[in-house]
Amino acid sequence: MNNQETEIQLIQITKKFGNFTAVQNVNLEIHHGEFFSLLGPSGCGKTTTLRMIAGLEEPTEGQICLAGEDVTYKPAYLRNVNTVFQDYALFPHMTVEENIYFPLKMKKVKYSSARAMIEEALSLVNMTGFGKRYPQQLSGGQRQRIALARSLVNRPRALLLDEPLGALDFKLRIAMQKVLKDIQKNVDITFIYVTHDQTEAITMSDRICVMKDGVIHQIGTPDEIYNSPESTFVASFIGDMNFLEGQVVQKGENSVTIDVDGKPIISTRFEGTFSKGDSVVACIRPEKICLDKMCDSEFQNKFENHFQASIHRIVFRGTDYEITLKFGQSEIRLIESASEFNNKKIGDQLFIGFQKDDVITYLKECKKVCDYETNLDN
C-alpha cells in the first residue's frame, strides 16, 4: 500500500462478557484503502473486534479511533462505517431499492436525488434491474450483493465484512471473492474482512491479522504470514504444516540442530532463544519437501536435511498426492504432483530432503506454541 494514512486504530482494546474475555489487549492500525483481514477459528474474538469498530459493542477497556477521531463511545448510527452482516440482515419488508435507500434516507437525502446513487450502487454489484424485488425473491449470492450495495451506497470510510461469504457454496464464494476484490479497487474504501477461511484471507487481503482466544498472534502480509509464521498456531492455521517434535542437540550462531527420532534436522530460522536439550518443534511445509529413490550427491548437496523414511499413507487429491512417510514415531507429509507420483506404494523406502532455510523452529514450552495440536481440525 502506498497510502499509509491510518484509517482505523485500536488501542489496548479489551472486551469482556461477564467473566469471559472475548478480546484482550488488541492493538491494530489499519491503513486507508487497505484490504485487512481478521483471521482466526470461531470464538477467537474477530467478530467482536469488528462489532466494536462498527459501534455495536462497547469495549470494556481501550480506545478506538476512526480517521484520527476517538469514537470509542460514539453510537453505531453516528459512525461512518458500515457492516455487511453474515446473514445479510436485509430488511424483509422493503424492496431492494428501499433497502439501499435506507442509509440515504437516514441521512435525509431525498428519494429523487438518491435514485442515481441507488442505481450506481446496484450496477456496482451487478444487480441492475433487481430494484423492485423483495429480498425473499433473491438467491443467497444476490442478497449478499444487495447487502454490499446497501453498505456502500453512502460511501463509508470503512466497510466491515463479517464472514460475508460463509453461507455461500464453494463456486459462488470464489466468484464473490473476485467481485469483492474488484469493488474494493473501484471504490477506494478500507475493507475489514472477518473470516475463518485462511485461503480466502490469503488470496484477498493486503494484510492479515491472525487471532486466537481474543489475542493477536501475528499481523502481516499474506506472504509474511505464510512464510514466516511467528507461532505454531499461525503455522498450523495458515496452510498445511508438518510439526516435528525433538530436542536441540547443537546450537550454532545462525542455525540449530534438532534430533527428531534419531534424525538430525538443521534449521536456520527460529523464534525465541533456546539452548541445548530444550524441547522444540520444527515446522516444515509439505510442498518444500522432496522425495527421491536415490540419495545421490546432488540430492545431498541441495538438501541439508535428508534421510530415509517409509511410505505410511497415500491420499489421492485430484491434481496431486499427499504422501505420509514414517520414521521412528514421527510422521512427515509431503505433496507430489500426479505426474511425478510414479506408482509409489505403501511401505516403499525412500529418501526425503528439505533445505535448512525452510525449517522454522519454535520452543515447545512457550505458551503460544502449545496450541497447535488442538487447532489442527480447523
Place this chain on the structure above:
Amino acid sequence: MKPTLTTKLNVKARGRSSFVSKIWIGVPITTWLFLLIIIPICIMLVTSFYTKEGSVVIKKISLANYLEFFINPIYLPIFFRTLILALLVSLTSILLGYPLAYLVSRKVKCFRNQLYMLVIVPLWVSYLVRIVAWRTILGRVGVLNTILLSLKIIDEPLSIFIYSPFAVYVALIYIALPYVFISIFNSLEKIPKNLLDAAADLGANSFHTFIHVILPLSMPGVISGFTLAFVIALGDYIIPQQLGGLNGMMFGNLIVTQFGYAYNWPLGAALGFIMFTVAVVILLVSQKFGSSEGFLE
C-alpha cells in the same frame, strides 16, 4: 437392506394411495368443522328467514326479521354503538398493549418471563369472576371510590364508574389486553436482532429504527391483536349485563334477549347473523392486511 415383498408393495401403492390418503387426512377436521360450525351457522341462517307469530314459528322464507332490524329504532343505534365501542376497545388495547409488549420484549432484561406471565395470568381465572371483580372496583363502595375518597379528591362516592358504557369499555379492554399483548409480543420476538444492528449500523437512531424497522415488522401482530380484541368486544354480552346498566347495553344483549327472554329465535338468529357477517368482513379485511405484512413467516 433388500426390498422385501411388503416394501415393494408399499412403493407400488404409494403413487395410487397418495390422493386417497390425502382425503382421509382431511376427514376428521372437515367433520368437526361441519358438525360444530358450518351446520349450526346454516341452521341459524335458515332460522333467520322464518317468522314467529304468537308462539308459533312459521317455516316460511321471508325477510321480515332483517326488515325489523332496519325499521325498529332499537336495533340500529345499539348496533352502531356496539361497533364503535368494539373499535374503541380494540384501538385502546393496541395503544396500551403495544408499549407493554415492547417494554417486556425489548427493554426489560431480567424477570422477562415473570413479567410475561403476569400479563397472561388473568387468563387462568374464570371470565365471570374477573368481571364480578370489576364490580368491586368500580362500584359505589368499590375500591376506586374508596381510594378517591381517602385521597380527598371527591367528597362523596361517584356512581358514574359502574353501570355505564365507561365500565363496559374498561372491562372489555381488560379482557382483550392479554390477547393483544401476546400477539404483539410474539411478533416483536420474531424480529431478528441483526436487523436492528443493521439499522443502527446504517445510520438509524433508536427512533428511526423503531419507525422504519420494528413497527412495520410487528404489524402482523398488531393486526391479529386488533382482530382478536374487536371480535371479543363485538360479541360480548356478559360485561354489559354485569357492568353496563341501561345505557351500556350492547348488541349481544339484544340477541340474548331474543333467544332467552322473548323466545323469538328467528329474530335472534337474524340479529346474530348480521353481527356474524360484520365479524367475518372484519376478519377477511385484516387477513388481507396480515398476509401482505407477514414477512418473517
